[in-house]
Amino acid sequence: MSALGSREPRRGGGSAGGMNATYLRFELLRTLRNRRFLFLSLGFPLVYYLLVASATRHQRNLGGTGLSGPLYYMVGLVAFGGMSAMLSGGARIAAERQVGWHRQVRITPLPPRAYLRAKIVTGYVLASLSIVLLYVAGAAMGVSLPAGRWLAMTWLILIGLIPFAAAGILIGHLLSVEAIGPALGVGVALLAFLGGTWFPLPAHGVLHVVGQLLPSYWLVQASHVALGGSPWGTRGWITVAVWSIVLARLARRAFARDTARV
């Protein structure tokens, strides 16, 4: 180590916008460098999709949905990949908490809002990678929609992921690294099943009623854009909005309280 010279400090941070952008860039870089994580989280839905879409390639009305097998499962697995991407942000937060990094960040001028925004943007970038991969695979499997309907569907999916972004932050601040793995495994599997990712839910009965209460159900329902009209309806919008607001509030509170040494 050498002695500190006395000189004028060089300005490096600049505006608030600039400092947040640099932080976000490194946050993204870190996430994309975790190859094993990236490979699994993008690879699994893709491989599963190719298998199940090939098997249902000639079904024009899968389980009475009016949708083709490749289209239905494309959106089903986009929902799965998107949920996983968002919720796995929680695992990254838990890992940072375990090493005490969240305390180090809090004694910097980075505003909490910018910290959370970086986490959410990272989740959306991962989810978008998954969406793009599955759209390409879907097109290869014969999914064909007018451009407007692709856009409308994507729009609904991005909105439908908001509750999962909030849930990721919430569990990241509530659960330990040890607990979050199993919690994510069970949680995502259950949400995916009740949302109709693995197969279309029956149009009546308990599964249908429970499914409609969950945000994952409405994610999968985005595929109904293909049939024209509004796939969510008032009920879908309200369900997604309520989950978003409640989970965002809880996430904010968990974040605010979580300054203690772990």
Next chain:
Amino acid sequence: MTNVGGIRLTQLTKTYSSPEGPVHAVRGIDVAIAAGETVALLGPNGAGKSTTIDMLLGLQRPDAGTVAVFGRAPADAVAAGAVGAMLQTGELIRDLDVRELVAMVASLYPAPLDVEETLDLCGIREIAGRRTQKLSGGQTQRVRFAIALVSDPELLVLDEPTVAMDVEGRRGFWATMRAFAARGKTVLFATHYLEEADAYADRVVLMAHGRIVADGPPTEIKGLVGSRTIRATLPDAQLDALEALPGVTGAERRGEAVVLVCADSDAAIRALLAAYPQAVDIEIAGAGLEQAFLQLTGDAQEALT
């Protein structure tokens, strides 16, 4: 950046609940640190040093009392980029190399040091391209120091910074810290090594069981805690007379034996043997910090609560 008022902790109090009942971590302490001072917070483990630092940094809310950092609340001083800290526990986030991590932290501050210069200062240039998850304990500590320093803070807080560093690493670390302090910066470091407090601080605040038990220049504190004890079997001696012996600062009886706390144990043992040739089973021991604290607080029972 104005440094008016320095650091002021007023009647600061923090109690935790635990399964064994409440833990009084910090019991109403008052500390004032002038801008530009280098102060050591010295005390054994569990003295309340880290809790005090947490409250100083705004990471924990005091149950009572106030903190002012350059006349502001901790959160405001932190938001202004006036504070850099190396916390006691903490590893680094993974998947970035050392240079990237230091640059990431630098980007959060209004007027940081140059990243390359900081790497040199902290002796981590050779490992600048290494991923953070592949560093040794000592290297990690140096990177954590770089993270605290790169913000070029007015107040630098270091909580047990040299843990996991080897001798060479410690020497370099303290040299950098002193050079930083020499630029008029305020430094507060917590340690449980008397030698570190003595060598590197202008002033030592001695803490035990959540209280401040002494506050003064290092030489004074060293006299207080650098003491030794003489224990001897001496059934019929008067404590008053023993306390009056040269070099002795305190005496207490434990059954047949007496224990003398000495500022100068050489003078004390000579005087003791001259005055009480019948003394037997004599032991002279260096008082550890913990023992010295107990004597200073004068209440061994309280230590157990």
